[in-house]
Amino acid sequence: MKKLFNLRKGLVLTSLLSMLFLAACNSEESDKDASAAGKDTIKLGLLEDHSGDFSLIGLQKLHAAELAVSEINESGGLLGKQVQLIAPDTQSDNTKFQELARKLILQDEVDVLMGAVSSASREAIRPIVEQNKILYFYNNQYEGGVASKYTFATGGVPEHQIQTLMEGLIKDYGPKVYVIAADYNFGQISADWVYKETVENGGEIVGEEFIPLGVSQFSSTISRIKDADPDVLITLLAGAEQSAFYGQWANSGVRDIPMGTTVNMAQAYEHLRFQPPALENMYVTATFMEELGKSDLEIAPKAQEFVDKFYKMFPDDKYVGMEAEAEYSAIMLWAKAVEKAGTTETDAVIEALETGISYDGPAGLVTIDGKTHHAIRNVYLAHSGKGHEITFPKQWEAIVPDWLSTEKGVDLTTKPEFVQYNPLD
Known part of the structure; x- marks a missing residue:
């Protein structure tokens, strides 16, 4: 009899513990549901x-x-x-x-x-x-x-910017292209795209340099560019330090080599940060610039x-x-x-x-x-004049990447x- 009583007592205790456990679980799930439902942002x-x-x-x-x-x-x-x-x-x-x-x-x-x-x-x-x-x-x-x-x-991306840029620059200025680019995946892969598009448009790469981020002195690079005598200079520089290139380029006295880029001016507004003519005769294929608002474009x-x-x-x-x-x-x-x-x-x-x-x-x-x-998206060709005035000589609509x-x-x-x-x- 005592043994049967203890067995029943054990069953009741086990049942009670199970009920408490289930209640706790249900409460926890309810709290989660309430939290999700009550999420107001x-x-x-x-x-x-x-x-x-x-x-x-x-x-x-x-x-x-x-x-x-x-x-x-x-x-x-x-x-x-x-x-x-x-x-x-x-x-x-x-x-x-x-x-x-x-x-x-x-x-x-x-x-x-x-x-x-x-x-x-x-x-x-x-x-x-x-x-x-x-x-x-x-x-x-x-x-x-x-x-x-x-x-x-x-x-x-390159379909928007590099394909359009290289076709126009080689046609208007000549086939010899020099590239300076930031030394990480943006610059390296973008330079590969420039190479691909240059070759497909009948041009050649006459020089290519990859500049570590943080570098701000470019005298030796400018000397090599002058020696190569390119028709076009492509700059794929990044960050505040590398943008120092443009002031040094202007001071070098070179005036007859156009620059092309996918980033400068449209990103970090170098045409406003540097005194003219540092960005003279630069082209950028941009998806937006604030100067679009003052243009005659639709x-x-x-x-x-x-x-x-x-x-x-x-x-x-x-x-x-x-x-x-x-x-x-x-x-x-x-x-x-x-x-x-x-x-x-x-x-x-x-x-x-x-x-x-x-x-x-x-x-x-x-x-x-x-x-x-x-x-x-649309792409707008922006050009910087001698006084860094921005014009948009061409646009491309709805380019599919x-x-x-x-x-x-x-x-x-x-x-x-x-x-x-x-x-x-």
Whole structure:
């Protein structure tokens, strides 16, 4: 009898413990559900350089993001919620990029990650993005070739900039091309694209140099350029230090060699920072420059409206360049995709973006190419005169960045990839 009583007592105790355990589990799940349901903001993580070598561009992008988020929130937010911008300073330090990317993803639990000026910074965090399967926007001109299921690139790429630039310069000035480029993946791969397009247009590379980031003295480089006597000088320099080249180039007395670039003037406004004629006779294939607003192009009113809004919010800023526009337009594209998906869930937003989301903004219509995750956009040829006055002698409409899809068979809508292709592979 005593044995039976103890058995029943044990069964009752076991049952009670099970009920308590289940109650605790249900309570925990309820807390999670309540937390998710009660989440009153959508979090946008932004990694840009507020300080350091790339801060001239990074601050423009930060402020463009703040402008875009403020406009979205003033219009009612997304899915009935306000967008919260979390934007720590990455300090132009790739180790800091990695640390802050992990923090934003794992601790802050952002719904989307954007940012990076340099390609080195992008490549420092892309593996973290892919490991954590989070949506990432790289809103910057770059060397092209990234095929990643979780990455969308909204800035200019070689199809927009280098193909157009080299065809025109070789036709107008001659076949001999000298290239100086920043010594990291942006400069190296962009130089490969310049080589490819130079050869295809009947030209030749008569000199090529890769300059380490942080270098600001160019006397020996200028001497080698003079000795090579090129018809065209292509400059693919990056960062505040390397831009010192232009003042030294102007002081060298060379006046008859045109310069071509995909970055300078449109990014870090060297035509305003340096006294004329440092940037005389420079061409840049730009996706946006603030001077578009004063041009006679059809896009001028929209460009000027964006510039005016930017300076109203940030009156002490010095310039509104193409990466500011890329950041702003990317946030608007993301917002439209979130609204279409009806959620911030990564796969659903990617699927919405891949349908070809468009935004008609400061630089004209920008549309996501679903296969490559890059942007179909207009390109404007900008020229700097003797007094650094900017004119736009040519424009190209709706250039499709299709090298990845046509040459490499990339279709991210059907086959996820996580690589960067090179034009000379």
